[in-house]
Amino acid sequence: MLDTVLRLTAIAVLLRPMGPWFVQPALLALGAVALISRRWLRRSSLWAAVSLTVAIRIADDWPLADNHIYLLAYWALAIALALRAEDAPAALATTSRWLLGFAFVFAVLWKVVWSPDFLDQRFFRVTLLTDPRFTEVTMLIGGLSAADLAADRAALAPLPHGAELIDPPVIAEPPRLKAFAAISTWGVVVLEAVVAALMLAGSRAARLRHAALLLFCIVTYALAPVAGFGWLLLVMGLAQVDPAHVWLARTYVAVFLAVLFYSEVPWPGLLLDAIR
Amino acid sequence: MRNKPLTAWLALVTALAWALPLDAQVRSTRRREVVHGEEGKAAAVGPRGVAVKGEDGYAAAGRHGAVAKGDEGYAAVGRHGAVAQTEDGYARVGPRGAVVAGEEGYSAVGRHGVVVGHQYESYEAWRAVAGAATVIAVGTMLARPPAAATTVVVSGSSYWYSGGTYYTRVLSNGATAYQVVAPPAGAIIATLPTGCKSVRVGNVAYSQCGTTYYQRVGSGYQVVVLN
Amino acid sequence: MRTRFVPMILLIAVAIGQIVLARAFGLTPWKGGGFGMFATLDHAAFRRVDIVVDAPGRSEALEIPPSLEVDVARAASFPVPWLLARLAEGVAARERRNGRAVERVTLTVWRTAFDRITLRATDQPLRTFVYDVP
Numbered sequence: 309m310l311d312t313v314l315r316l317t318a319i320a321v322l323l324r325p326m327g328p329w330f331v332q333p334a335l336l337a338l339g340a341v342a343l344i345s346r347r348w349l350r351r352s353s354l355w356a357a358v359s360l361t362v363a364i365r366i367a368d369d370w371p372l373a374d375n376h377i378y379l380l381a382y383w384a385l386a387i388a389l390a391l392r393a394e395d396a397p398a399a400l401a402t403t404s405r406w407l408l409g410f411a412f413v414f415a416v417l418w419k420v421v422w423s424p425d426f427l428d429q430r431f432f433r434v435t436l437l438t439d440p441r442f443t444e445v446t447m448l449i450g451g452l453s454a455a456d457l458a459a460d461r462a463a464l465a466p467l468p469h470g471a472e473l474i475d476p477p478v479i480a481e482p483p484r485l486k487a488f489a490a491i492s493t494w495g496v497v498v499l500e501a502v503v504a505a506l507m508l509a510g511s512r513a514a515r516l517r518h519a520a521l522l523l524f525c526i527v528t529y530a531l532a533p534v535a536g537f538g539w540l541l542l543v544m545g546l547a548q549v550d551p552a553h554v555w556l557a558r559t560y561v562a563v564f565l566a567v568l569f570y571s572e573v574p575w576p577g578l579l580l581d582a583i584r
Numbered sequence: 585m586r587n588k589p590l591t592a593w594l595a596l597v598t599a600l601a602w603a604l605p606l607d608a609q610v611r612s613t614r615r616r617e618v619v620h621g622e623e624g625k626a627a628a629v630g631p632r633g634v635a636v637k638g639e640d641g642y643a644a645a646g647r648h649g650a651v652a653k654g655d656e657g658y659a660a661v662g663r664h665g666a667v668a669q670t671e672d673g674y675a676r677v678g679p680r681g682a683v684v685a686g687e688e689g690y691s692a693v694g695r696h697g698v699v700v701g702h703q704y705e706s707y708e709a710w711r712a713v714a715g716a717a718t719v720i721a722v723g724t725m726l727a728r729p730p731a732a733a734t735t736v737v738v739s740g741s742s743y744w745y746s747g748g749t750y751y752t753r754v755l756s757n758g759a760t761a762y763q764v765v766a767p768p769a770g771a772i773i774a775t776l777p778t779g780c781k782s783v784r785v786g787n788v789a790y791s792q793c794g795t796t797y798y799q800r801v802g803s804g805y806q807v808v809v810l811n
Numbered sequence: 812m813r814t815r816f817v818p819m820i821l822l823i824a825v826a827i828g829q830i831v832l833a834r835a836f837g838l839t840p841w842k843g844g845g846f847g848m849f850a851t852l853d854h855a856a857f858r859r860v861d862i863v864v865d866a867p868g869r870s871e872a873l874e875i876p877p878s879l880e881v882d883v884a885r886a887a888s889f890p891v892p893w894l895l896a897r898l899a900e901g902v903a904a905r906e907r908r909n910g911r912a913v914e915r916v917t918l919t920v921w922r923t924a925f926d927r928i929t930l931r932a933t934d935q936p937l938r939t940f941v942y943d944v945p
Contacts, residue, residue: 371842371889372881378825378844382818389814399815406819411846414826418840418847422830425852425925434852434925466857466923466932468746470731473724474761479930496849532849747872775863776871791871800868 309551310397313543314349314387316564318342320539321358323568326377327365334361352391359384376537382407383544397551404547408521409507416501427497432489433481438464441533444576448583450485499524514548518556521545525563535571539564720749726762738770748777748793767796767807774804785810837920837937838889857923858887858937862902866912876905890920890938899942916942 321339325332338358342349362381366373386407390400419426436446437460446452452460463477503524506517521541529538546560720726733746744751744762750771751762780793791798791805798805822844829845832838840847841854848854860883862873875883882898899916906913920937 366844370885371838372884373842373844375841375844375846375848378822382822385821386815386818389817393815403815403818407822410819410822410826414830414846415848415850418845418850422834422847423840423851425927426850428927430925430927430930431850431852434930437930438856464925464930464932466934467720468730468732469921469934469936470733471720471729471933472727474727474756475725476929476931481930774870775865778861778872778874780871804870 309546309549309557310400311346311349312557312561313400313547314355315343316539316543316546316561317383317387318349320536320543321380323539324536327361328368331361331365331368335365350391352388355384355388355391359388374534374537376534376540379407379411379537379540383540397547401548404544405507405510405517408541408544409504412500412504412507416497416504419497419500426493429486429489429493432492433486434464436485436489436492437461437479437481442531444574444580445531446485448576448580449488451482452480452485456480496528499527514550518545518549518560522559522563525567529567530570530575533571535567538567538570542567720764722764722766724764725754725756726751726764729762734774736768736771736773738768741768743768743771745771745773748779748796769807769809771807772801772804773798773807776805832889836889836891839887842888852925853922855884855888859921859934860887860898861919861921863917863919864902864906864911864913865915865917867914869912873902878905886918887920890940892940895920895938895940896942899940903942903944914944916944918942 318339321335322343325336327335335358338354338361342354348354359381362377362384366377366381383404386400386403390396390403393399423431425431436442436450437457443457447454447457459477460479460481463479467473499520503517503520506513506520509517522545525538525542525545529535532538542560542564546557546564549557549560551557729744729751730746733744733751736743736745736750742753743765744753750765750767752765754761754763756763776791776798777793780791780798783790783792783797785797788799790808790810791800797808797810799808800806825844826846829838829840829843829847832843833840833845833847839854839858840851841849860875862875864871864873879898879901882894882901886894886898895918899918902916903913918940920939921934922937923932924935925932
């Protein structure tokens, strides 16, 4: 199980090359070496080097690095430290639980406490209409035509500060789209809160914990185009699986591959074409 | 059929010529004309614009812009810029830039620079894509001009200016409003807007900002009309 | 101290630091390791930077060239003086390289706000920074 976790982490690094010239080749090489050599796969120093290289990337790029890059740095460090422990799988499982738990805690806090525009559904209402990555999803689920969506995007373009149109264009928001925005808003918050709580609840809620994390990844990464984050969450979840629960481990691997397909197959567009 | 603008008539005739067989039905009222033909074809013209519908799609033009839609996709142009979308991708252009997104990836150029990428993994990429945005077209009516607008006086007439756009105060339904107008010749602004390039006409240097020419004068840049 | 606590402590420390920077200094919640992504519309797609250069006989707003795009992204994401100064220095250096006079660079960082009900969008100024070229 530990080898699978480490290999999938290396695969995640290779699938999303990152960083400037002095970071990317080093990371790719470390990932490749980890896959090729089992001896190096289990070397603490390799994973410490991954963590350090990612940290260099974060510092060089600061503040532009996405949050999953930070999580990768912490995870690689966790692996490096666990491999030096007496019971590496147990150490890694515990660290994984805490990292996931606190990452989700902060994600929930941002949405519920500090964001001015999440709980009132503005985030999803605007994102679904303006983010081109959600075009097909918005048309499929919201029932908007391409022309309607283009008109909405134009209507949502900002005016200069203080300006107001006399006859502002009406933004077409079909009931289905509003409902989808509402479901997405509350669904994400509830699911993230459940994952956070279960991760920090300790080993008591193991099955529920895995179910919640898998559900979160299956649903979220079908729509959110950040596969790198999904792979990392899944690898961290896999690290917590009891080696006796082979079916659960295989489920994690299957969802890892599913996220890969989500990221490569334009399923919303294909579905939209099939329906038309 | 009374008081029809010439352009609307020409548009209707053109539409009829390609869209309709000889045995079409015609209905007319004082304010609009509608012609229905076979196989769902139709054309209409009224005070707000013209629309034509044929077998493969439709086209319409009105005071807010124009749109055409066919089997392969659609295109629209209006107060906020232009956009086209087909099966293979999407393109949008405005005064702040342009973006093209297709199956293989995307490229974007605008005030934030040029970005070409295959994956939308990072939000930095989306920033460039979303950067192509508003232009306020001439004729647009505003209840309030931008807060940063400065007053520009040309031959005794006051205008408001901000970010390359000029506004004049008008009355609309009895209330004060501001209408976007073409840059008035002689207007002097302190700072050139973005997107200007230096050109020489004869021996005189100008700054060309879109379709507007500015000449450097003591207190700033003056709108000039070149023949 | 058990070393296995280190990654967790790092995560918490960085996240708390990010919250402080976001709440007090305008860092976009999407960046900085606080896991605020997908929590708010205040992200790079809805922030922009306007650049005006001034010199005797010259005052113009500039489009952002590719060479400065990363500095613009940094300044827009975190509009603090040292990042804005870095961008302004880059603008000034580029103008000088191209033989154009520059004495002052004015940067204005804007953020798009959406109405709660109508979703109407307006740009609001976040910070203005004036850099006098030495």
